[in-house]
Amino acid sequence: MSTKTQAPRGRRWLLQLGILVIVLYCLAPFYWMVVSAFRRPNDQGENTWLPSPFSLENFRGVFGPGVGFGRSLLNSVVVAGATTLLTLLIGTFAAYTLARLNFRFKNLVAGIIIATAMFPGISLIVPLLKLFSEIGWIDTYQGMIVPSLSFALPLAVWTLATFFRQMPKELEEAAMVDGLTRGQAFRRVILPLAAPGMFTTAIITFIAAWNEFIIALSMVNDQEMKTATVAISQFTGITGFDSPFGTKMAAGVIVTVPLVVVVLIFQRRIIAGLTAGGVK
Amino acid sequence: MTAPALPPTTGGDAASSPQRHGRLAAALLSPTLIVLALIVLYPLISALRESLYRREEGLDESGFVVEGDKFVAIDNYMQAFTGEAAERFWNAFFNTTFFTIVGVTIEVVLGIAMALVMHHALRGRGIVRASILVPWAVPTAMSAVLWQWIFQADGVANEILNTQILWTTEGFQAKLAVLIADTWKTAPFVGLLVLAGLQIIPNDVYEAARVDGASGWRQFWRITLPLVRPALMVAVLFRVMDVLRIFDLPYVLIGARKHSVETLSMLAFEEANQVRYGPAATYATILFLYVAIVAYAFVKLLGADLLGEARVRNKESRMRRKAMAT
Numbered sequence: 360m361s362t363k364t365q366a367p368r369g370r371r372w373l374l375q376l377g378i379l380v381i382v383l384y385c386l387a388p389f390y391w392m393v394v395s396a397f398r399r400p401n402d403q404g405e406n407t408w409l410p411s412p413f414s415l416e417n418f419r420g421v422f423g424p425g426v427g428f429g430r431s432l433l434n435s436v437v438v439a440g441a442t443t444l445l446t447l448l449i450g451t452f453a454a455y456t457l458a459r460l461n462f463r464f465k466n467l468v469a470g471i472i473i474a475t476a477m478f479p480g481i482s483l484i485v486p487l488l489k490l491f492s493e494i495g496w497i498d499t500y501q502g503m504i505v506p507s508l509s510f511a512l513p514l515a516v517w518t519l520a521t522f523f524r525q526m527p528k529e530l531e532e533a534a535m536v537d538g539l540t541r542g543q544a545f546r547r548v549i550l551p552l553a554a555p556g557m558f559t560t561a562i563i564t565f566i567a568a569w570n571e572f573i574i575a576l577s578m579v580n581d582q583e584m585k586t587a588t589v590a591i592s593q594f595t596g597i598t599g600f601d602s603p604f605g606t607k608m609a610a611g612v613i614v615t616v617p618l619v620v621v622v623l624i625f626q627r628r629i630i631a632g633l634t635a636g637g638v639k
Numbered sequence: 640m641t642a643p644a645l646p647p648t649t650g651g652d653a654a655s656s657p658q659r660h661g662r663l664a665a666a667l668l669s670p671t672l673i674v675l676a677l678i679v680l681y682p683l684i685s686a687l688r689e690s691l692y693r694r695e696e697g698l699d700e701s702g703f704v705v706e707g708d709k710f711v712a713i714d715n716y717m718q719a720f721t722g723e724a725a726e727r728f729w730n731a732f733f734n735t736t737f738f739t740i741v742g743v744t745i746e747v748v749l750g751i752a753m754a755l756v757m758h759h760a761l762r763g764r765g766i767v768r769a770s771i772l773v774p775w776a777v778p779t780a781m782s783a784v785l786w787q788w789i790f791q792a793d794g795v796a797n798e799i800l801n802t803q804i805l806w807t808t809e810g811f812q813a814k815l816a817v818l819i820a821d822t823w824k825t826a827p828f829v830g831l832l833v834l835a836g837l838q839i840i841p842n843d844v845y846e847a848a849r850v851d852g853a854s855g856w857r858q859f860w861r862i863t864l865p866l867v868r869p870a871l872m873v874a875v876l877f878r879v880m881d882v883l884r885i886f887d888l889p890y891v892l893i894g895a896r897k898h899s900v901e902t903l904s905m906l907a908f909e910e911a912n913q914v915r916y917g918p919a920a921t922y923a924t925i926l927f928l929y930v931a932i933v934a935y936a937f938v939k940l941l942g943a944d945l946l947g948e949a950r951v952r953n954k955e956s957r958m959r960r961k962a963m964a965t
Contacts, residue, residue: 377756479884570778634835
């Protein structure tokens with residue numbers, strides 16, 4: 360794995376220092392968000408390293424009347440959840456095909472799917488905006504879910520294909536020798552084994568859809584239908600401050616902490632999902 | 640900013656019976672391909688068509704107001720390149736390119752440094768792996784709000800640096816703010832991908848080099864970098880594609896219609912918002928072509944091996960060559 364042969368002492372210290380720097384680099388801004396969220400709105404301008412006194416008032420403000428952040432969270436859950444489900448439903452077949460079947464144009468199809476992941480969102484949004492205005496899809500869930508498939512589907516197909524490919528081929532072949540059709544082998548042998556991979560893919564896709572911004576911003580005008588990311592970026596002085604950053608940071612904690620917790624619990628698998636294909 | 644990881648396509652068995660599962664493959668692939676055709680291909684073609692039209696309001700011969708889309712051929716493009724809107728367009732083009740080149744360069748250097756530290760450090764790997772995923776999991780729009788807070792006039796950035804910079808106002812500092820926020824979120828991710836590349840370099844290559852007395856610096860340039868290059872290239876390609884379409888960060892952190900940070904995505908978005916679909920589609924199409932050209936150049940010139948196929952072979956032979964040379 361690594362080259363840990365008796366590194367000189369000084370170098371070892373330098374490396375541990377480097378580790379510390381990386382951890383600080385990654386966590387300091389995040390820490391600042393959490394600290395700011397737990398300050399009293401009146402102490403917003405303070406730059407102390409710990410909130411004193413500790414206060415939940417910002418969180419009350421987030422869910423207070425007139426902000427409607429609860430609804431925004433619900434919208435985000437619906438949009439990201441539906442995008443993830445649809446993506447897995449459609450993409451699993453494609454991922455299995457790319458991982459396991461032999462056919463002509465395989466590389467071409469693989470290339471096309473990966474290329475769609477790179478298209479700039481705006482080149483899809485401009486025409487879709489016009490189309491959705493005409494068919495009444497502005498301010499609807501489907502108006503956000505359908506365009507989100509454009510990035511979620513390629514992402515899920517690639518991640519899933521990686522997981523399918525890692526599974527021993529022999530199992531499937533054995534099942535087919537035992538008289539199962541390919542479809543049955545897929546359902547009874549592959550799918551149960553692929554469940555962890557599918558779960559990881561679901562997390563990665565959900566996070567991508569949850570973090571989506573430009574589609575939700577373009578397709579929705581109605582305050583009631585805005586997703587959490589759009590709502591936070593548009594918070595205005597509801598609590599009576601010019602820039603209610605305390606409220607924004609509290610909302611940010613609500614939006615990111617559950618994700619961060621899930622990511623930390625499943626970190627090994629997620630890292631495997633994000634990097635596996637890139638290096639093999 | 641999640642870059643999908645690219646699984647390698649297995650070349651071996653495909654060659655033995657290329658068409659064995661043709662029909663089944665077509666059936667299983669069709670849902671995905673149909674969806675992508677509807678939500679990606681159709682809008683692209685539609686945008687191209689749209690970019691040749693402009694919404695016109697005028698009076699006809701009898702003095703009535705007429706409205707409608709008028710075919711203007713490439714006039715929208717001419718307007719963008721040389722017309723009244725040209726200054727704004729070229730500024731957006733410059734900003735997009737600037738963020739891409741400078742941003743990705745910083746991210747790659749930092750990412751490699753992080754990966755090397757993580758690869759060689761004896762303790763604290765678990766905690767680093769955990770913390771490196773935190774910036775990745777924070778939504779870009781949320782990170783923009785967070786950095787806006789950090790970069791407030793009386794915010795923590797100015798306090799730590801002991802400066803009085805108005806970070807989020809027009810000027811070079813706004814570009815810098817966007818770059819810093821972008822680097823925070825993505826350099827760890829690059830580090831993660833490079834680390835995965837480092838971990839598959841066999842130890843004996845280094846041992847051979849060490850026996851031959853190659854210094855650490857020399858090992859890095861002659862062994863580590865060449866062998867990690869495939870993983871790095873894929874990471875760089877994805878980062879480049881991602882920054883070329885950058886929108887959330889400058890839009891939320893600095894704001895709309897800000898000269899110093901307006902990118903092509905933002906320009907197209909603004910025009911669409913003003914219901915000027917023709918110019919909006921023009922900018923969107925130009926951005927798409929720009930992205931496509933850069934991606935093509937990357938794959939052709941720098942050999943970013945997307946499908947991961949040739950990579951395995953090349954790496955093996957390269958490794959063998961390296962091992963023999965050292």
